[in-house]
Amino acid sequence: MKILKSLTVLSLILISSTVSARPSEIEMADAMLENGKIYVVIAVLCTVFMGLVVYTIMIDRKLSKLEKEVNEK
Amino acid sequence: MKHWWKILAVILVLYTIIFGFLIEVPALPILHESIRNLFFHVTMWFSMIILCGVSWVYSIMFLNTGKTDHDIIASESANVGIMFGSIGILTGMIWAKFTWGAPWVNDPKLNGTAITMLIYLAYFVLRNSMDEEQKRAKVSSVYNIFAFILLIVFLYILPRMTDSLHPGNGGNGTFSDLDIDNTMRTVFYPAIIGWTLIGVWFLTLRVRIKKLSYQRETELINNNI
Numbered sequence: 045m046k047i048l049k050s051l052t053v054l055s056l057i058l059i060s061s062t063v064s065a066r067p068s069e070i071e072m073a074d075a076m077l078e079n080g081k082i083y084v085v086i087a088v089l090c091t092v093f094m095g096l097v098v099y100t101i102m103i104d105r106k107l108s109k110l111e112k113e114v115n116e117k
Numbered sequence: 118m119k120h121w122w123k124i125l126a127v128i129l130v131l132y133t134i135i136f137g138f139l140i141e142v143p144a145l146p147i148l149h150e151s152i153r154n155l156f157f158h159v160t161m162w163f164s165m166i167i168l169c170g171v172s173w174v175y176s177i178m179f180l181n182t183g184k185t186d187h188d189i190i191a192s193e194s195a196n197v198g199i200m201f202g203s204i205g206i207l208t209g210m211i212w213a214k215f216t217w218g219a220p221w222v223n224d225p226k227l228n229g230t231a232i233t234m235l236i237y238l239a240y241f242v243l244r245n246s247m248d249e250e251q252k253r254a255k256v257s258s259v260y261n262i263f264a265f266i267l268l269i270v271f272l273y274i275l276p277r278m279t280d281s282l283h284p285g286n287g288g289n290g291t292f293s294d295l296d297i298d299n300t301m302r303t304v305f306y307p308a309i310i311g312w313t314l315i316g317v318w319f320l321t322l323r324v325r326i327k328k329l330s331y332q333r334e335t336e337l338i339n340n341n342i
Contacts, residue, residue, distance in 0.1 A: 082139075089134045090134055093131065093134060094127075100322070104318075107322060107325050107326065107329075114332060
């Protein structure tokens with residue numbers, strides 16, 4: 045019986061500790077702010093790269109149009 | 118979907134940028150987080166050697182067939198390759214400044230790249246110095262075959278025979294020795310493919326522009342006759 049008693053006390057302490065810790069765990073959109081903000085650098089680099097890709101696609105399209113014009117002549 | 122490989126290139130490079138910063142890397146003295154440059158600096162050189170290899174193959178093909186298209190691909194591929202090489206040198210200088218202490222140390226691999234760059238610059242000078250097309254294509258193809266062999270010698274053979282600060286050279290361990298659980302490979306190999314495909318995309322753009330201007334030139338000549 046003594047063991048059961050101590051177990052319940054222990055589990056109550058554990059539960060109370062997790063419950064009391066709850067308020068600080070309010071979910072926020074803070075993924076971009078964690079880990080020393082490395083995600084921000086990744087986002088910037090992806091933006092830079094995608095910008096260059098879009099620019100290259102535009103050149104590609106322009107060139108296709110020009111090729112069509114030349115070959116139609 | 119003839120553009121699938123361009124999409125693949127973009128996806129692979131985006132994957133490289135995202136996971137290149139996020140995956141676990143071995144913690145090493147001096148290098149620290151800069152080991153992640155493997156995905157950006159080293160891949161530039163892989164792309165360069167692949168594109169210069171393409172250039173070499175097309176130079177040989179030109180000598181066999183005499184097709185102008187082959188000569189165009191050879192010269193433009195070398196051009197894109199040298200673009201990657203220039204980025205490789207610049208990024209290497211930044212990396213060297215913070216790990217080896219100076220942007221340019223007296224390292225056989227660095228001096229080898231400098232010589233290789235000059236060899237390829239001479240290739241473009243040689244091309245521009247000749248007006249007659251067939252002659253230009255033939256002479257520069259022969260030169261290009263030697264240029265690529267010298268690139269292999271200066272970048273991959275000589276540095277391995279002497280002392281070099283680069284990994285895998287002169288008794289140094291390679292990156293694969295450090296990357297015991299192969300996590301870096303999961304980004305490194307896709308990065309090589311991605312950056313190279315981006316290079317091939319640029320190559321096709323340059324080749325198409327060259328062909329258009331070549332077409333116009335021949336039309337002008339025919340009109341004059």
